[in-house]
Amino acid sequence: MLVKSENVNSSAATDGRALVARDPVGPEVPRAFTPSDEAELRRLQDRHGIVTRLEGNAVRRRALLLRDQHRFVQKYGVASINAYAESLGFKHLAATLVLHLGAQLLLNINMQEAAEGERDALQHEVSQLARALATLAARKGEHDHLNDDAFVDWYRAQGRISGLAKNYLEANRAAKADGKKADSVPTKTPDEQVAEMFDNPAALEIDAVAGIASGQEGVLIFRHEGDKLRLIPLTANKATIIGLAGYAPCPLTAAPADLRFYRAMLLAGAAFVPDETSDIPIEDVPEGDVANDSYDMLPAYGMYLVERGRFSIAHARRDDGLILEIIPSVDLGYSMKGECFIDNFTRRRLNGRLVGEADAALFGLNPVEGVAAPVTIAGQTKTVTFTSKADGKPVNLIIKPRQMGTVWTYRVSPAFAPIASVIMSPETVAAFDGSFMKVLLRQQKDRAVTITVGSKGISFANGKAAAAPFDADAQGDAKVQVMLDDLRRAMVGLLPLPMTDGLTWQLDPNGLLLIEAATEVATYRVFVQTLEPNREQPTRSRALRERVQSLPKSDAPAAAAA
Template sequence: MRVTPNSLSNSVSSSLAIFVASGPEVPKPFSPADEADLTKLQHRNSVATRLEGNAVSRRARLLRDQSRFIAKHGIVSIDAYARQKGFKYEATSLAYHVSAQLLLDMNVADASEAEKEAIQNEVSLLARALDEVAARKSEHEHLSDEEFVSWYKAQGRISGLSAKYRDRKRNAKAKASAAGTDHNIAAQTDAQKVDAIFDNPAAVEIDTLPGIPTGGEGLFMYRQEGGKVRLIPLASTPAKMAELAGYAPCPLANMPADLRFYRELLMTGAAIVPDEMSDVPIEEVPDGDVANDSYDMLPAYAMYLVERNRFSIAHARRDDGLLLEVVPSIDLGYSMNGECFIDNLTRRRLAERLLGEADAAQFGLAPMDGCAGLLNIAGQTKTLTFTNKADGKAVNLIVKPRRMGAIWTYRVDPTLAPVASASMSVEAVTAFDDAFMKVLIKKQKDRPVAVTIGRGRISFANDKAAASPFDAEVQGSAKVQVMLHDLRRALVGLLGLSRQGGLTWRADPNGLLLIEAATDVATYRVFIQTLEPNRDQPTRSRTLRERVESLSQPEEPATVAEAA
């Protein structure tokens, strides 16, 4: 198009008209109705902000209480309880996955396909957050609830803690890879998993069957028909076989016995005698006042005594509680005579490295003379050094003379004299687990439970309910009462063991009920306080508990001046 002066003039005039029409908007005054609408929006914002703040505070405090609940009861006991309640699905990469399902009361295994993804996401989010809170305990343990809420917000709330967990795991894996190692030995191909399953020492070998080629792999359906087993071969992929098998055998199956013993000792000790708080206040209580929840209490950590050829585990600073004795059935390479103990810092460091299966297996890959721990003895102090083959880092187990400062603990009094015993077979324990344990797990209120031994059986009566009898090999007779929560914690710890045989019960009416179980590396004995008779309120007996205090410090050698 040819531009002429007239057309240019018309164009400019048109643009100017448009500019004038869309010029600055003239302010209009607010009417009373407009001001009322604004006031409503401001009020709604204030309410929403306040509610959001309260919600964040409640969520932070809930997470803290959830974390403390797990620390109080121990993840081993909580997971065992959860499985008793039907929580079966487990994400092996998340240590707190089963516990998170229980705390949320969301069972992934029972979820419909439409709900499963959303539930799994919520459970995994909490599991990662709980792991991160536990890993950074030193940052917030000393904080008040209000300060913890601020800490929680600074981390980015629960989603931020979950993200920090991912970063921590990713960085740890990157460091391992940079060092040319990867200690996550569970990362295997499906074919490798199947090989590991077939290498399981528990595998059963039978003669070859017609129609199955040498080296062939697959699955069988079977049915027991009288004295025969009918088998149907099924073609399958390695992925399907690994999936149906559930998991490869434990990496520790062929590990040195000393490594398996110490790992089992730590896990069972944490389940039966977890670290808790005492009822001894940190500060002196003024005259006329009574220590209550407003006072900060001293810790009641589990104390591990090493003496009398056994490990004795009980709470510090607590007059009541379970006592656990662990008698090794393997040669540990050193004498357990004397008066020694394992301090809490040593125990926690060892537990951090040995409780995870994949991590623990790395400590047993280079045994010396068949043992994972390298022993060094200096006087009465024994030091066992376990070295991780993946990263070359070592962790020590130190058994040293029992100098514990002002802390006291308990062990079983040697005057214990059971008058009756009941040995339950594996089948009887299975029946007991299926029947009475389910009742025990469901009960929330702590009530007396009567345990009666005699006439070829052992029976249990919860409060005023009818007794539940179970077959046993019995010697003598006795009837004692214990508290339900004590009995439940003891049994959850013992039934979680890879036991050889059943359970043995022994009763001394003077104060203790003993439950004993054995594995291939140790015998475990849990002692529960019986209740004193003829009391208006249940009262635990303390007659067969021997108080243990610190050894005195050795005297310093006299100086030349003092000698003169």
């Protein structure tokens, strides 16, 4: 039994020093741990392991996300990213941060539309990312060659994202003494810019022309005159030549149609169904805890089904989201019947080689019988082989039977039966893009959008706001509601397409809205979930989404014997 002691060190009080707090309890008597004590200790040990692991995983995820954001900026360039962000309504609001607009786009935070009470916090988040990205760009020689594990260690050593942002500020202060900006984009020399123009795979080569010295650059204008081509050389310096760069043809202008289709499919898949995470934790959640952002979640990447004569793309492990169908308008050299898919590894590898225009064009310089990629078929498996003229290295697109393990996804149910449709002309699409699309881009809060089709055309109402009508050729009458975020993602992906006509809208109030567009190489069909009627909170309908799981593995020897 422990006895309370009242003894106090009186000398400390008498010499004027402050009393030192002492435990009034006497010497503690050790006691043995009971089974319940040991169980409590084990729970604390387990919780420590879980928290430490989750904290470490959170740091790793943040580091690798930052690395991917940096690589995205390096891949597409600040000018292209800024131009795209501005086309979506983002504004550059930080003159001293070159990457501020790109950071807003990557975070999907439009500072111009931020509420007054949230502006400071959002500005901090955007500026911190812009500064960290600037530091990564300035010091890429330190980390570009590192693998993921080594990069995470490097990221920790720099003080994580806040440390990288601080490094930018310090570097910027030091650079101001030399009149430079820490995040300024390195300017290429005129010689480098002109050389890049002549590397365009769409360039034409003709025999040497008398009067033009070998190795000389200049500008020519031409006119066809019967079987002759009249050329007129113009005096032009490098600055003039560089100023005309915007008139150069797309590197893929003369590329085979199959190459242009596959590249368009990959770009559309990333736009409509980007790789994200699900809400399913990788690890079991301890009893009494709930899954939150500190948990590692299973990926919800795009699943590419190849069946029913089309490519069908939707998220893995996610019950809601857009479904994209792409129907090729060109002959790909094989049938898309059966139940097949493109695995994620194959798709990512192909994506890395075909997304960039100049890189993709190199795969079309050696066409075989008019196609960039010959096909090899073995049973239901099709192997489409692209070979780059630059290095001669092939990359394969493999379409194989749908054996996806435990992964599941969705496709459109055959029960989809629209009762109303409307065709928007190109002029009406332009009017929609210039008016109601701006409403979708401005809104920060997700809410219901009402779409109505009737004899006078189609109209859109954002929340309780007045409807915006558009004249169009309509059949049937119907009204549906969809979530603003879903409609915005669908339209942001569709409107930039090089459409050969307008947009077609089809409404099935039982669960889906279809928006369709066509280009020279494909037809794009985007399915948006409608909202269930008479619900207190907006609820996406899943009635017309068909769940797709892996096919059972067949017994090869038994199948062969049969």
